[in-house]
Amino acid sequence: MIGRIHKISGNSYEVRAGDLLLRCRFRGRLKRERLHALKPAAVGDDVEVTPVPGGEGVIERVLPRRSKLSRHDVMRPSVEQVIVANVDALVLVQAARDPEFSTLALDRCTVMAAANGLPCVICANKVDLAVPDLSAYERAGFRCVRVSARTGEGLDDLRAVIRGRTVVMVGPSGVGKSSLLNALEPGLGLKVGEVSRRGEGRHVTSWVELLPVAGGVAADTPGMELFTLWNVTASNLKEFFLEFAELAAECRFRNCSHTVEEGCAVRGRVAESRYRSYLEIMETLRRARGERG
Ligand code: GDP
Ligand code: ZN
Numbered sequence: 543m544i545g546r547i548h549k550i551s552g553n554s555y556e557v558r559a560g561d562l563l564l565r566c567r568f569r570g571r572l573k574r575e576r577l578h579a580l581k582p583a584a585v586g587d588d589v590e591v592t593p594v595p596g597g598e599g600v601i602e603r604v605l606p607r608r609s610k611l612s613r614h615d616v617m618r619p620s621v622e623q624v625i626v627a628n629v630d631a632l633v634l635v636q637a638a639r640d641p642e643f644s645t646l647a648l649d650r651c652t653v654m655a656a657a658n659g660l661p662c663v664i665c666a667n668k669v670d671l672a673v674p675d676l677s678a679y680e681r682a683g684f685r686c687v688r689v690s691a692r693t694g695e696g697l698d699d700l701r702a703v704i705r706g707r708t709v710v711m712v713g714p715s716g717v718g719k720s721s722l723l724n725a726l727e728p729g730l731g732l733k734v735g736e737v738s739r740r741g742e743g744r745h746v747t748s749w750v751e752l753l754p755v756a757g758g759v760a761a762d763t764p765g766m767e768l769f770t771l772w773n774v775t776a777s778n779l780k781e782f783f784l785e786f787a788e789l790a791a792e793c794r795f796r797n798c799s800h801t802v803e804e805g806c807a808v809r810g811r812v813a814e815s816r817y818r819s820y821l822e823i824m825e826t827l828r829r830a831r832g833e834r835g
Contacts, residue, residue: 543560543592544589544605545558545562545588545591546559546587546588547584547587547627547752549750549751550581550584553567553568554566554567555583555589558752559593562593563597564598565598566589566598566599568583568600568601569602582601583601584610584625585625586626587604587607587627588628589602589605590602590603609628609630609660610626610628611625611626611629611658611660611710612658612772613625614770622772625710625750626708626750626761628708629708630660631661631703631707631709632658632660632661632662632663632710633662633663633665633700633710633711634662634665634712635712635719636664636666637668637718638667638668638671638672638674639672640671641716643666645816645819646822647713647714649783649815649819649820649823650771650819653782653783653823654769654772654774656783657773657782662684663684663686663687664679664687665689665722666686666687667717668690668692669695670693674688678813682785682812682816687700689722691721691725697726700756701726701756704726704756704760705756705757706757706758708752708758708759708760708761709761710760710761711723711760711763712769716735719763720732723755723760723762726755726760727753727756732762750762771823774827775831776824776828779820779823779827780799783812783816785812786800786812786816789807789811790808793807794807800817801824
């Protein structure tokens, strides 16, 4: 039968197949063949399983992926680590307040989406506390939703985003990702942390898990703010600011970096905050490359 990996703990793969929930292991042979890979499969992978008695199963093979969200492996930065496979969209969550809305963090996430070839939706939570200004994003063509996990405002818009899809919730801790999933699916009972826990290096929940939410599937990603930009370099960064790429066709310079060139068609025409993020992310990428040599 065909199922989907919802969770991985050590060598144990939790596979959902229809109404069944199976604790699975890889067939030994397959495991050896895939030893070169970091993990033989990722959360979100579709797999062929043979059920065995006792709610367990054996994974026979991994089906081809249609998409993936990756980062650099923490221990081996040149190695790709797939965080979630078969993703339809990223939901980029920021809080209107508490913690303060960060355009830089959000823009980094839009780059991550674009570099992984994934669409994204911007989700401003905690609109009960403040009115977020998303005009720059709306002008740049991003789909935006404004929600409050606390009051329930806007949750139907978020439901419509998730229904029938696999989405990954991405954003700094404390913005309300778990609260939103709980609000959409009260049965989940996800632990909700406190904003004050940020920066302590302690994650309230552990690693990625797929959850059935609002007629779709959502992955919560604790610690996502530390995620690296797989595939992104200082020189290709401009391709992942999608609204820049549209204007770049009008640029006089074929290989314009949109930084120092006189008469650049991009600089000055895109939203200032997006342009500032572009320069800052580029600087971070340059420094990281310098450190790695
Ligand atoms: P996560 O780290 O992104 O999963 O954030 P949590 O879901 O753990 O929420 C962090 C804090 O924000 C908790 O104290 C929540 O009660 C609070 N919170 C979440 N959503 C809202 C909201 O819509 N409005 C307000 N005022 N607080 C919220
Ligand atoms: Zn330019």
